[in-house]
Amino acid sequence: MPVSSGLRPEPTREEGLSxxxxxxxxxxxxxxxxxxxxxxxxxxxxxxxxxxxxxxVLLAAVALTLATADYADAVIIGVVVLFNxxxxxxxxxxxxNAVAALSAMTAPTARVLRDGTEQEVASADxxxxxxLVLGEGDIVSADGILLQAAALLxxxxxxxxxSVPADKEAHGPDPEAARLRAGTVVVxxxxxxxxxxxxxxxxxxxxxxxxxxxxxxxxLQKRLAGLGKVLALVTVGLCLLVLALGLxxxxxxxxxxxxxxxxxxxxxxxxxxxVVTLGLALGARRMATRNAVVRRLSAVETLGSVTVLATDKxxxxxxxxxxxxxxxxxxxxxxxxxxxxxxxxxxxxxxxPAGPGLTDAVREVLVAAALCxxxxxxPPADADAxxxxxxxxxxxxxxxxxxxxxxxxxxxVLTRPRVGEIPFDSLRKRMTTLHSTPRGTxxxxxxxxxxxxxxxxxxxxxxxxxxxxxxxxxALSAQGYRVLAVAAGSRTGLPEPAGASENGLRLLGLAxxxxxxxxxxxxxxRACRRAGIASVLITGDHPATARxxxxxxxxxxxxxxxxxxxxxxxxxxxxxxxxDVTRVRVFARTTPQQKLDIVQAWQAxxxxxxxxxxxxxxxxxxxxxxxGVAMGRRGTEVARQAADLVLADDxxxxxxxxxxxxRRVYANIRRFLLYALAGGAAxxxxxxxxxxxxxxxxxxxxxxxxxxxxxxxxxxxxxxxEPASPDAMHHPPRRPNQHVLGDGLWQxxxxxxxxxxxxxxxxxxxxxxxxxxxxxxxxLSLLAAQLGVAMGLRERVLTRRNLSLPVAVLTAAxxxxxxxxxxxxxxxxxxxxxSWPDVGIAAAAGIVAFLAARTESRPAKSTGAxxxxxxxxxxxxxxxx
Numbered sequence: 001m002p003v004s005s006g007l008r009p010e011p012t013r014e015e016g017l018s019x020x021x022x023x024x025x026x027x028x029x030x031x032x033x034x035x036x037x038x039x040x041x042x043x044x045x046x047x048x049x050x051x052x053x054x055x056x057v058l059l060a061a062v063a064l065t066l067a068t069a070d071y072a073d074a075v076i077i078g079v080v081v082l083f084n085x086x087x088x089x090x091x092x093x094x095x096x097n098a099v100a101a102l103s104a105m106t107a108p109t110a111r112v113l114r115d116g117t118e119q120e121v122a123s124a125d126x127x128x129x130x131x132l133v134l135g136e137g138d139i140v141s142a143d144g145i146l147l148q149a150a151a152l153l154x155x156x157x158x159x160x161x162x163s164v165p166a167d168k169e170a171h172g173p174d175p176e177a178a179r180l181r182a183g184t185v186v187v188x189x190x191x192x193x194x195x196x197x198x199x200x201x202x203x204x205x206x207x208x209x210x211x212x213x214x215x216x217x218x219x220l221q222k223r224l225a226g227l228g229k230v231l232a233l234v235t236v237g238l239c240l241l242v243l244a245l246g247l248x249x250x251x252x253x254x255x256x257x258x259x260x261x262x263x264x265x266x267x268x269x270x271x272x273x274x275v276v277t278l279g280l281a282l283g284a285r286r287m288a289t290r291n292a293v294v295r296r297l298s299a300v301e302t303l304g305s306v307t308v309l310a311t312d313k314x315x316x317x318x319x320x321x322x323x324x325x326x327x328x329x330x331x332x333x334x335x336x337x338x339x340x341x342x343x344x345x346x347x348x349x350x351x352x353p354a355g356p357g358l359t360d361a362v363r364e365v366l367v368a369a370a371l372c373x374x375x376x377x378x379p380p381a382d383a384d385a386x387x388x389x390x391x392x393x394x395x396x397x398x399x400x401x402x403x404x405x406x407x408x409x410x411x412x413v414l415t416r417p418r419v420g421e422i423p424f425d426s427l428r429k430r431m432t433t434l435h436s437t438p439r440g441t442x443x444x445x446x447x448x449x450x451x452x453x454x455x456x457x458x459x460x461x462x463x464x465x466x467x468x469x470x471x472x473x474x475a476l477s478a479q480g481y482r483v484l485a486v487a488a489g490s491r492t493g494l495p496e497p498a499g500a501s502e503n504g505l506r507l508l509g510l511a512x513x514x515x516x517x518x519x520x521x522x523x524x525x526r527a528c529r530r531a532g533i534a535s536v537l538i539t540g541d542h543p544a545t546a547r548x549x550x551x552x553x554x555x556x557x558x559x560x561x562x563x564x565x566x567x568x569x570x571x572x573x574x575x576x577x578x579x580d581v582t583r584v585r586v587f588a589r590t591t592p593q594q595k596l597d598i599v600q601a602w603q604a605x606x607x608x609x610x611x612x613x614x615x616x617x618x619x620x621x622x623x624x625x626x627x628g629v630a631m632g633r634r635g636t637e638v639a640r641q642a643a644d645l646v647l648a649d650d651x652x653x654x655x656x657x658x659x660x661x662x663r664r665v666y667a668n669i670r671r672f673l674l675y676a677l678a679g680g681a682a683x684x685x686x687x688x689x690x691x692x693x694x695x696x697x698x699x700x701x702x703x704x705x706x707x708x709x710x711x712x713x714x715x716x717x718x719x720x721x722e723p724a725s726p727d728a729m730h731h732p733p734r735r736p737n738q739h740v741l742g743d744g745l746w747q748x749x750x751x752x753x754x755x756x757x758x759x760x761x762x763x764x765x766x767x768x769x770x771x772x773x774x775x776x777x778x779x780l781s782l783l784a785a786q787l788g789v790a791m792g793l794r795e796r797v798l799t800r801r802n803l804s805l806p807v808a809v810l811t812a813a814x815x816x817x818x819x820x821x822x823x824x825x826x827x828x829x830x831x832x833x834x835s836w837p838d839v840g841i842a843a844a845a846g847i848v849a850f851l852a853a854r855t856e857s858r859p860a861k862s863t864g865a866x867x868x869x870x871x872x873x874x875x876x877x878x879x880x881x
Contacts, residue, residue: 016113016131304662324401343403370402480548532732664724681753784846792853
């Protein structure tokens with residue numbers, strides 16, 4: 001697509017383009033649409049799954065077993081690889097389809113002037129030079145410059161993060177006020193604009209194009225890659241040692257080669273990919289039931305590794321809807337309860353219902369604010385839908401407050417119809433309306449910014465009262481509220497001109513409005529703090545608003561908020577005034593690039609970052625973070641495509657649930673590794689040490705593979721579905737650079753393997769001493785010991801959750817007994833039916849291993865977490881400027 005040079009055509013054509021001109025420009029500049037993400041072929045998805053290091057080891061094991069004509073084991077390992085690949089690919093395709101269904105970023109149609117008449121066209125057909133017609137509720141389909149505007153208010157939060165809509169005017173002193181950007185929403189007024197840039201050249205498209213694909217491996221992939229290399233080297237080395245020692249003892253090359261290969265298969269936990277995939281798939285399914293779409297399976301585990309949660313404000317921590325929260329009058333102040341635009345709430349004075357006098361004063365304020373108002377409330381279409389609003393969100397908040405006081409605007413206008421008005425504009429910063437009454441008088445209502453309304457030229461009030469109101473307005477503004485002053489007056493007749501009515505008015509009070517935190521926001525931040533995860537607020541909003549929200553949700557404590565540098569602005573970042581951004585918890589007035597830089601700074605320190613957001617301005621940071629979390633309902637298409645996890649219901653609590661799921665997955669992986677590696681190491685040590693005690697060939701290849709099938713195949717996979725520990729979210733996150741066998745896990749593997757080796761060799765020596773079939777008894781005791789370890793490592797042995805594990809253990813035990821008593825299997829595995837005392841002593845080995853595993857499972861509850869948080873605020877934390 002050719003790149004536009006400058007603003008072409010010049011924004012002076014109010015009559016629009018002809019149909020022929022529009023067709024030519026469409027051919028030149030291309031459709032007004034963001035470039036779709038490149039399609040990922042099925043084979044690319046499959047290949048990505050097969051590149052997993054442990055899957056590569058398994059494929060090598062398949063080749064070895066085929067080379068030795070061990071087709072049964074080759075099929076078993078192949079099924080594990082097939083299962084792992086299929087589940088991963090299916091989840092990715094399903095998630096991509098779900099995200100596509102949520103896509104609704106740009107308006108499907110737009111109104112333009114073509115051939116001198118207004119026409120509706122597909123938004124993709126809008127071209128530079130088009131005259132774009134805009135009204136309340138329209139989504140701006142392309143960047144443009146205003147030609148005409150009347151009381152225009154535009155919500156730009158998706159691009160800037162600013163929660164308060166911006167006033168726009170066509171010919172004002174500020175050129176920025178005349179610019180419109182694609183993806184923003186007209187909340188009030190009407191306009192005519194000339195389109196300047198479209199598609200990928202628009203402000204929205206430039207940000208979308210900056211989203212480079214994520215290349216880094218996830219924490220789990222890094223840990224398993226390192227584990228795969230270590231296992232491959234150690235296992236091959238030990239098995240070659242077994243091969244060499246067997247040959248030195250005079251065993252045949254064919255027998256020892258088969259035995260060595262069997263030990264390789266036994267020592268490598270080939271069920272690990274299946275355990276990982278099953279755990280991630282179950283986590284993704286649990287998240288789906290909570291309206292969270294996991295786009296990549298690994299994202300579930302990555303959240304379990306998160307040490308820093310960076311979050312946007314508007315629509316993420318906050319509701320994304322303005323709410324009247326406080327009303328000040330000369331008689332006192334009330335707090336207003338409720339949420340959203342639903343007209344249900346109370347007026348509270350220090351936590352108790354306000355008295356009659358104060359309630360009447362507040363009602364006067366709200367009646368005036370409801371009549372001096374151009375917005376409207378929209379009741380829900382069904383019981384589950386929320387109340388909505390048309391028009392300026394600030395005015396809608398005032399309407400909601402008035403309705404809570406029993407003063408719905410619909411009833412007020414019946415007795416006091418509007419007969420005149422002076423509209424709001426960015427210079428006057430106030431609005432005045434005139435209303436006739438049944439008594440024949442004219443009521444005047446005015447609302448606006450305190451700095452313009454609290455003036456002696458407008459209000460006939462004592463200087464002390466005006467000063468008190470100014471002080472209160474400043475205090476409310478410092479707390480992050482948008483403050484409006486409300487005044488009223490009365491005349492005997494309609495003033496001429498209307499501007500003559502703006503004097504001698506009476507101050508009614510102040511209305512404090514904000515975009516309040518979501519109900520779950522404070523609990524989410526508190527849960528993150530308890531789990532050792534540092535919360536960071538990054539927003540494009542005003543510093544005072546950012547500070548107030550950070551205090552209300554718990555990102556900043558009250559004492560921290562008062563310190564210099566507790567909130568850093570994008571201007572300070574650009575000027576290099578912040579030497580260490582990782583010591584700051586709140587960032588305001590940030591650009592998309594600065595959000596990206598902040599995330600990269602945390603990553604450079606070695607932290608695992610999660611970023612939540614919903615706007616186009618959040619896209620680069622969402623893509624850069626180790627895991628991006630986008631809001632699905634309010635979120636933009638750019639944010640959804642950049643994210644790994646999409647919250648379809650915009651509920652931030654799902655992030656905490658996902659962290660818990662990730663920790664559960666990782667805990668189960670470590671539990672399985674403790675179980676599988678201890679069993680595999682015991683098998684190798686038995687093969688190495690057995691001959692020293694006179695057991696020439698302790699186990700045959702078929703017996704090793706049968707044990708491996710029953711323990712890794714059935715029982716091992718069932719371990720991946722174990723429930724989360726009740727205290728999983730009461731531990732700090734594991735260190736980002738910690739090995740998957742770290743935090744003492746390899747020591748526990750060593751202790752358990754030594755115990756299992758000692759117990760099983762002791763049982764075998766006892767059986768040989770008593771004249772029993774010692775090899776079969778060793779086979780049964782080793783199987784029983786590994787099954788005992790599986791049950792002993794459970795968080796709660798008798799829990800009814802994940803009944804598949806005890807069922808798998810019982811099934812494996814039954815199949816192990818069948819190997820000794822079913823003639824066909826006995827012949828295949830070269831076993832002999834043991835006596836009941838021999839069976840009893842083998843079962844005793846399982847009980848001993850169970851008790852040992854119960855002891856070893858206690859330190860594992862930390863799931864490898866570090867002893868202290870890596871990214872939580874330090875006690876001596878002082879923000880740096």
